Amino acid sequence: MFIYCQSCDWEQDDYWSKTYNPLRSLLDWENVLLTRELDKPFHEGMEDTVRQVLCHELKRAITRIENMQYRTPEEKRTKNPEDICPSCGNKTLEID
Numbered sequence: 001m002f003i004y005c006q007s008c009d010w011e012q013d014d015y016w017s018k019t020y021n022p023l024r025s026l027l028d029w030e031n032v033l034l035t036r037e038l039d040k041p042f043h044e045g046m047e048d049t050v051r052q053v054l055c056h057e058l059k060r061a062i063t064r065i066e067n068m069q070y071r072t073p074e075e076k077r078t079k080n081p082e083d084i085c086p087s088c089g090n091k092t093l094e095i096d
């Protein structure tokens with residue numbers, strides 16, 4: 001489930017669980033990390049190298065953790081039962 005604000009551009013990652021979270025997502029890249037040439041293009045005809053793609057994915061995981069406010073629906077209900085946006089302060093949080 002995805003939570004976002006209808007009044008501004010605030011949003012966060014889907015709720016986390018044992019099977020979906022930034023660390024779990026990074027594990028999908030382990031095989032690439034251990035088998036591919038780091039400085040070769042990630043795909044034929046692609047400018048970005050394997051190294052650049054892996055670093056991008058790590059940075060993306062960091063951003064997901066930095067921006068996360070409510071890891072689970074329970075945490076959201078407990079910390080913010082009135083649906084107040086952590087960015088603009090309006091009561092316009094919505095779940096998709």
Ligand SMILES: [Zn+2]
Nearest residue numbers: 005008085088
């Ligand atoms: Zn907002």
